[in-house]
Amino acid sequence: MKFFIETFGCQMNENDTERIQFLLENSGHEQTVDISESDVVILNTCTVRESAKNRQYGHLGNLKKIKNLKKDLLICIGGCAAQDLKQKIIKDFPYVDIVFGTQNIADLPDLINRRISTGRSICSIEDNGFDPELFKVRRKHNFKALVPITIGCDNYCSYCIVPMVRGNERSIEAEKILRTIEELVFDGAVEVTLLGQNVNSYGKNLKKPYTFSELLEKISDIKGLKRIRFMTSHPKDFSNDLIDVVKNKDNIAKHIHLPLQAGSDKILKEMNRNYTRKDYFGIIENIKNKIPDCAITTDIIVGFPGEEKEDFLKTMDMVKKIRFNRAFTFIYSPRAGTRAAGMEDRITMDEKKQWFRQLLEIQNTISFEENNKLIGRRFEVLVEGNSSKNNTLLEGRMENNTIVNFEGESNLTGKIIPVIVKSARTFYVKGKLARDY
Numbered sequence: 054m055k056f057f058i059e060t061f062g063c064q065m066n067e068n069d070t071e072r073i074q075f076l077l078e079n080s081g082h083e084q085t086v087d088i089s090e091s092d093v094v095i096l097n098t099c100t101v102r103e104s105a106k107n108r109q110y111g112h113l114g115n116l117k118k119i120k121n122l123k124k125d126l127l128i129c130i131g132g133c134a135a136q137d138l139k140q141k142i143i144k145d146f147p148y149v150d151i152v153f154g155t156q157n158i159a160d161l162p163d164l165i166n167r168r169i170s171t172g173r174s175i176c177s178i179e180d181n182g183f184d185p186e187l188f189k190v191r192r193k194h195n196f197k198a199l200v201p202i203t204i205g206c207d208n209y210c211s212y213c214i215v216p217m218v219r220g221n222e223r224s225i226e227a228e229k230i231l232r233t234i235e236e237l238v239f240d241g242a243v244e245v246t247l248l249g250q251n252v253n254s255y256g257k258n259l260k261k262p263y264t265f266s267e268l269l270e271k272i273s274d275i276k277g278l279k280r281i282r283f284m285t286s287h288p289k290d291f292s293n294d295l296i297d298v299v300k301n302k303d304n305i306a307k308h309i310h311l312p313l314q315a316g317s318d319k320i321l322k323e324m325n326r327n328y329t330r331k332d333y334f335g336i337i338e339n340i341k342n343k344i345p346d347c348a349i350t351t352d353i354i355v356g357f358p359g360e361e362k363e364d365f366l367k368t369m370d371m372v373k374k375i376r377f378n379r380a381f382t383f384i385y386s387p388r389a390g391t392r393a394a395g396m397e398d399r400i401t402m403d404e405k406k407q408w409f410r411q412l413l414e415i416q417n418t419i420s421f422e423e424n425n426k427l428i429g430r431r432f433e434v435l436v437e438g439n440s441s442k443n444n445t446l447l448e449g450r451m452e453n454n455t456i457v458n459f460e461g462e463s464n465l466t467g468k469i470i471p472v473i474v475k476s477a478r479t480f481y482v483k484g485k486l487a488r489d490y
């Protein structure tokens with residue numbers, strides 16, 4: 054059968070999609086990028102934000118129309134929203150055939166067979182425990198790869214549904230990660246991104262204790278590996294050792310994504326983040342002192358329950374002082390089942406939107422100014438393919454994660470090449486291939 058997959062949400066979901074592709078292809082199915090010719094449609098869903106949920110519901114509505122025309126089409130829903138809503142999906146959308154969870158992805162080929170042989174819809178949300186075949190995936194590119202190092206999360210931030218849908222944190226054995234990355238490099242990967250909800254707490258549940266800094270150092274020693282990224286870091290577990298490893302190892306990208314979420318201690322406490330604004334400032338100061346060129350990006354939530362204007366202004370103050378290269382900003386949306394969903398929220402949506410616009414305006418100005426500082430400088434860029442905005446240009450990523458568009462031949466894709474930055478925009482820069490390349 055031909056299957057079509059649509060992925061929502063974070064890189065963890067992208068990695069799960071690569072795994073689904075591998076499993077289905079291994080079972081004799083074939084992927085298609087044209088939904089109209091598919092026999093199976095899979096939505097790999099996200100439940101972290103209301104906007105994603107609404108888009109997914111919109112997609113489900115469209116799928117109903119397609120299924121009305123093509124009765125045999127199988128609709129499968131996986132990912133965090135499936136894990137969260139379970140049977141409710143089939144109740145609300147009776148034309149859905151299979152609901153599967155985040156911890157039994159490996160069952161999908163069997164579930165498809167069962168659905169076909171019984172003719173009955175299936176909701177299967179099993180916790181199959183740690184999956185030893187986790188690294189068997191169909192990668193989109195052979196020059197870069199996503200590598201999960203932890204699964205799940207123990208932090209229970211009061212607004213977040215992830216611990217409920219992905220389970221408690223489990224670290225993957227270091228030897229297995231190292232072996233996988235060696236194989237990836239042998240197969241042509243030059244960049245790996247290590248993934249986890251909180252990569253800094255890596256190793257705490259392993260029989261043989263291991264820290265994230267130790268793991269990172271070992272990975273960076275793998276010959277032929279040109280670039281290592283990691284996300285997401287949690288400020289409460291961010292160690293000075295880690296800053297030293299990032300500083301000392303040439304192949305670790307000088308980019309740290311460190312979610313701030315809020316600038317007020319009162320709100321950070323309500324969010325159960327377990328750090329203060331002073332702690333966060335301390336980490337940033339250490340990073341900037343030791344790695345002056347390091348790009349720092351963040352996530353910020355506006356309008357958390359109980360947030361007052363003075364709390365919001367403390368977030369603005371931190372944004373102005375730290376000068377993040379980029380911030381991913383969101384208006385708070387309650388997730389059923391989280392502690393924050395039951396908290397009193399007196400600020401109107403209009404006011405939250407107004408704060409959000411103010412934050413966006415200041416952050417966009419800072420991002421633009423920081424990108425302007427790159428003009429005239431030369432950077433090593435990993436070419437990722439043609440630009441999504443203008444396919445006559447190539448798009449690549451600098452070590453500090455800035456996107457650069459420039460003219461060049463498509464056969465440069467997958468190579469690390471020198472580019473001189475010529476002009477800046479808010480979210481990317483434009484450049485020119487260095488003359489000596």
Ligand code: SF4
Nearest residue numbers: 206209210213215250
């Ligand atoms: S650290 Fe907090 S926000 Fe991140 S996944 Fe865990 S609970 Fe959610």
